[in-house]
Amino acid sequence: MLTNNAEAREEYRNIWVVAEVLAGEIQKVTYELLGAARGLAEARGSEVWCVVLGNQISSQVDALFHGGADVALVVDDPSFMNFVDEDQATVLTRLIRTHKPEVVLCGATTRGRALIPRVAVDANCGLTADCTGLSIDPENGDLLQTRPAFGGNILATIRCSNHRPQMATVRPRVMNELPVDTSRTGRVITGKLEADEAGGLKQILKVFQDSENSVNLADARFIIAGGRGLKGADGFKMLKDLAERVHGAVGASRAAVDSGWVPYYHQVGQTGQTVQATVYFACGISGQIQHLVGMQSCDFIIAIDRNPDTPLMQLADVAVVGDLFEIIPQLIKEISRT
Amino acid sequence: MRIVVCVKQVPGTHDAKIDPETKRIIREGIKVVINPFDTYAIEAAVQIKEEIGGEVIVLSMGPSRAITVLREGITVGADRGILLSDRAFGGSDTWATSYALSRAIETIGDVDLVICGKQAIDGDTAQVGPGIAAHLSWPQATYVMDIADINSGSLTARRMHEDGWDLCAVKLPAVITVVKDINQPRVPTLKGRLAAEKQEIPIWKAADIGADPERLGLNGSPTRVVKTNPPQGRMKKSVVLDGPVEQSVRRLVQELRQRSLV
Numbered sequence A: 001m002l003t004n005n006a007e008a009r010e011e012y013r014n015i016w017v018v019a020e021v022l023a024g025e026i027q028k029v030t031y032e033l034l035g036a037a038r039g040l041a042e043a044r045g046s047e048v049w050c051v052v053l054g055n056q057i058s059s060q061v062d063a064l065f066h067g068g069a070d071v072a073l074v075v076d077d078p079s080f081m082n083f084v085d086e087d088q089a090t091v092l093t094r095l096i097r098t099h100k101p102e103v104v105l106c107g108a109t110t111r112g113r114a115l116i117p118r119v120a121v122d123a124n125c126g127l128t129a130d131c132t133g134l135s136i137d138p139e140n141g142d143l144l145q146t147r148p149a150f151g152g153n154i155l156a157t158i159r160c161s162n163h164r165p166q167m168a169t170v171r172p173r174v175m176n177e178l179p180v181d182t183s184r185t186g187r188v189i190t191g192k193l194e195a196d197e198a199g200g201l202k203q204i205l206k207v208f209q210d211s212e213n214s215v216n217l218a219d220a221r222f223i224i225a226g227g228r229g230l231k232g233a234d235g236f237k238m239l240k241d242l243a244e245r246v247h248g249a250v251g252a253s254r255a256a257v258d259s260g261w262v263p264y265y266h267q268v269g270q271t272g273q274t275v276q277a278t279v280y281f282a283c284g285i286s287g288q289i290q291h292l293v294g295m296q297s298c299d300f301i302i303a304i305d306r307n308p309d310t311p312l313m314q315l316a317d318v319a320v321v322g323d324l325f326e327i328i329p330q331l332i333k334e335i336s337r338t
Numbered sequence B: 001m002r003i004v005v006c007v008k009q010v011p012g013t014h015d016a017k018i019d020p021e022t023k024r025i026i027r028e029g030i031k032v033v034i035n036p037f038d039t040y041a042i043e044a045a046v047q048i049k050e051e052i053g054g055e056v057i058v059l060s061m062g063p064s065r066a067i068t069v070l071r072e073g074i075t076v077g078a079d080r081g082i083l084l085s086d087r088a089f090g091g092s093d094t095w096a097t098s099y100a101l102s103r104a105i106e107t108i109g110d111v112d113l114v115i116c117g118k119q120a121i122d123g124d125t126a127q128v129g130p131g132i133a134a135h136l137s138w139p140q141a142t143y144v145m146d147i148a149d150i151n152s153g154s155l156t157a158r159r160m161h162e163d164g165w166d167l168c169a170v171k172l173p174a175v176i177t178v179v180k181d182i183n184q185p186r187v188p189t190l191k192g193r194l195a196a197e198k199q200e201i202p203i204w205k206a207a208d209i210g211a212d213p214e215r216l217g218l219n220g221s222p223t224r225v226v227k228t229n230p231p232q233g234r235m236k237k238s239v240v241l242d243g244p245v246e247q248s249v250r251r252l253v254q255e256l257r258q259r260s261l262v
Helices: A006-010 A028-044 A057-066 A084-100 A110-122 A235-247 A254-258 A291-295 A311-315 A324-336 B036-054 B064-075 B096-108 B130-137 B190-198 B245-259
Strands: A014-017 A048-054 A071-076 A103-109 A127-131 A133-136 A141-149 A154-159 A166-170 A188-190 A202-209 A222-226 A249-251 A281-282 A298-304 A316-320 B002-006 B007-013 B032-034 B055-061 B080-084 B113-116 B140-150 B153-163 B163-172 B176-180 B224-227 B239-241
Touching: A014 A028, A014 A071, A014 A110, A014 A166, A028 A048, A028 A057, A028 A103, A028 A133, A028 A166, A048 A084, A048 A202, A057 A071, A071 A084, A071 A324, A071 B113, A084 B140, A103 A110, A110 A127, A110 A166, A110 B096, A110 B130, A133 A254, A141 A166, A222 A235, A222 B140, A235 A249, A235 A324, A249 A254, A249 A324, A281 B140, A291 A311, A291 B245, A298 A311, A298 A324, A311 A316, A324 B245, B002 B036, B002 B096, B002 B130, B032 B036, B032 B064, B032 B140, B036 B064, B036 B113, B036 B140, B036 B176, B055 B064, B055 B096, B064 B080, B080 B096, B080 B239, B096 B130, B113 B130, B130 B140, B130 B176, B140 B163, B153 B176, B163 B176
Parallel strands: A014 A048, A014 A103, A048 A071, A071 A188, A103 A166, A127 A166, A222 A249, A222 A281, A281 A298, A298 A316, A316 B239, B002 B055, B002 B113, B055 B080, B113 B176, B140 B176
Antiparallel strands: A133 A141, A141 A154, A154 B224, A202 B163, B007 B032, B140 B153, B153 B163
């Protein structure tokens, strides 16, 4: 039953961060969220808790304290080695009912975006997806959640006054980690997976870390993206080379993916991924609206194309007119020369 | 196998407008299209039907003109469509939307599999698929890029993640959400179009799905949009470099260095 629990809202305290654990490692987005949670907790006069569901992760708990957590609520269980969203949602919902956090934050990753909506339904509370801004309303202490919608064409601010906890998934790379403070310590609360919480609804048969083909566009500071102008798979080798020099990731337009030049993992835009990199290089991409909505929130956009009049060249902060097969090798040379 | 595909009508990309009162997307009087991800969901369902038999039902919640997206689904192979349309559904957030859809799925009955697109291109939340699964207490597989196997009791699918993929088997009934990589939607045929035009599409109201009115629409939505803003415009000071390559590149690197980006 979706009960409005506004009267009981004073019972809900503390800002929670649900850790993202991948192959046994707590991921960077967790520390970014701890940074954001710290500010919120200070505004609310409460604590930052980091909830970790993982397998043999106790050695990483100190890093959570160094990154801003006051409490680590750890459920260590071999079954958390893989991502079984149903069981994780069951455990998280129980922890929420027991400890009553005021705010729950989770990374807006493929895993976070699968897990947290289940928890929000089970815990009868509101959830805002893909936030890029979080603050506390000084009037009543509500969490104000800002998120882009329509591929970044609007920014909406959302609140959830009558339900606790207030839940949000937050985009990676948007919040700032705190400087590591090795003098910080905290409390560890150890939880466990109850016998009836392993539902047996899902079995993970195989896990494949696809370092060759997969690309973490959401997490990349630099994205080097190519389109039809690259003329083929070989063109993308050149982009990969540039991406390696700047520790970036390779993106692609739909046209390039549909032509089979690069796998779908790389696609940026409406039917691919929405990205928010610091620098976006668009090489030979004309910039159909479906592509623009996936990348227009990037901070600094550079376009390279023969045609100066394409939508992307118009949008770009720096538009380089010319043959990208001459420009990119020259750019690689120039960047390497330091 | 009975498969329900949830589809959404979304504003065409060029037409995003916001109601200053409700702060929600204005859906009246603008061109709407089927959410692009949902076309992959329909194709996945139709392929399963062709392989192992069964029925594909397209389900949508929205104003009466959302019938057009249901007809689109029938055109490319769905057997029938159902529209949830009632004032009581208005203003629903993802919690209330997934509740209403889950009630409709229960009302349809004997459903083995629900397929949704990864997310809708207007809200971009990706929350409704897992929300439906949670309301029904069914397992889920999100960001599915490949269905490796399906039989009457279980489904094996490859889930795409940022760092690769995993292969999971879920018990049926289940909810899956699919990405574009899963298939190539078929092109509608004239025959399909004629069949779709002839179909009667039932419209279900809140009472028809036995929904608790307290959990529907704005009442049943924990979240409230308090304001919407256009994003900060880009600093419109484009630098155009159209000189010789070496000169342009040097200047570009300079621009990056000034911002400490390289």
